[in-house]
Amino acid sequence: MPSEDTKILLRESELPQRWYNINPDLPAPLAPPIHPGTGKPIGPEDLAPIFPMELIKQEVSMDPWIEIPDDVLRVYKLWRPSPLYRARRLEKHLGTPARIYYKYEGVSPAGSHKPNTAVAQAYYNQQEGVTRIATETGAGQWGSALSFACALFDIECMVYMVKISYEQKPYRRMLMETWGAKCIPSPSDTTNAGRQILAKDPNSPGSLGIAISEAVEDAATHEGTKYSLGSVLNHVLLHQTVVGLEAKEQLKLAGETADAVIGCVGGGSNFAGMAFPFVKDKLSGKDIDIIAVEPKSCPTLTAGEFRYDFGDTAQLTPLLKMYTLGHTFVPEPIHAGGLRYHGMAPLMSLLVNQKVIEARAYHQLSTFEAALTWARTEGIVPAPETAHALRATTDEALKCKETGEEKCLLVNFSGHGFFDMSAYERYLGGQLEDHEYSKEAVAAALKGLPQVAEPG
């Protein structure tokens, strides 16, 4: 029998003590990152200039469980375990027999799931004597999460923020500066990568691919500085699994098992964090739908190709085997800035390719429509990124209404939208539009991909 509770809470003492590493459980081996110069798999020494060694070890670890350090757990306790809510009012509004649960990651100080890895990354950097970290941010959620984490571990933080978001979300920048970080719009004239883009297109709205190039270059050219990525890489997805591990315990307390797990995908971290502990069950035979939701204007999983590509525009990163739209593709300036990324986490890409995870894409107007319905029934105003997951969850619930199925739906409510009011203002004012992505631009970007002989 499902519980009568609306809010399912764990005690601090029930916080997971280990992260779940899906790598050893994968249905096929993960293709290694390739050095663009040699065409060979990269080794730890290639990554050491920009990442601390402990994170490099986690990147390739085959241990199924990795201990969460006490210092990280102590910071997690500022907001974790996060609540799991039953969306009773939404269910009633939709008239669905489905039971909808959402894991609310907006309770973190920065307002999203991003601090789950930011805190871990700041901790490992501090342990290895790093005094400054450079990073990129799309909508500003990752930049603010890392600014917060760096403040706690006494590390300087330099954030390259995608220009269109810098302009759309000025208060995210203030938040970063409040935590002591420096934030500049990308492309900027402070790096070679930024200057090259500006020379070609002085009005470039920026993209995550460009901002990553600037942050990597910054880290490689400044003493005592490392680079930090807020998504995509294995260790980032690993740190996020605390979300799904908690959710599983909370569903158990509620007397439920999930029939579907849903999340939005930019680089894949919040989705993986929620879904991977359930993917483990699916791989051992459980019938469960795992649904990743992306924007139609940046349809990496639904229209991209699964092949080796650079993680950034200026080709500074190793080559990753992933779904990609091409590293030079600049997505339309939709408001879900955190979903405007040309690539996808290699772990996510493999699982989509293996048909363990299903991918869907939505236009932004339909996601805002779902966001408003949630805000007006459940109260919490979602981030535009999260709204994509809520659209798919709403659609699943409406499908249950048609079929009469009493499914248990679990969604990762990855962040609140309190800093996204300009997007809501435009939506409510009827000024927001859907953006069709340019098939020609994607085809051109894919043409520019390096030819890589697959190892092995």
Ligand SMILES: Cc1ncc(COP(=O)(O)O)c(C=O)c1O
């Ligand atoms: C609230 C929120 N959800 C989702 C995402 C997408 O990132 P990821 O796919 O790494 O979870 C972002 C990225 O900025 C975000 O801010």
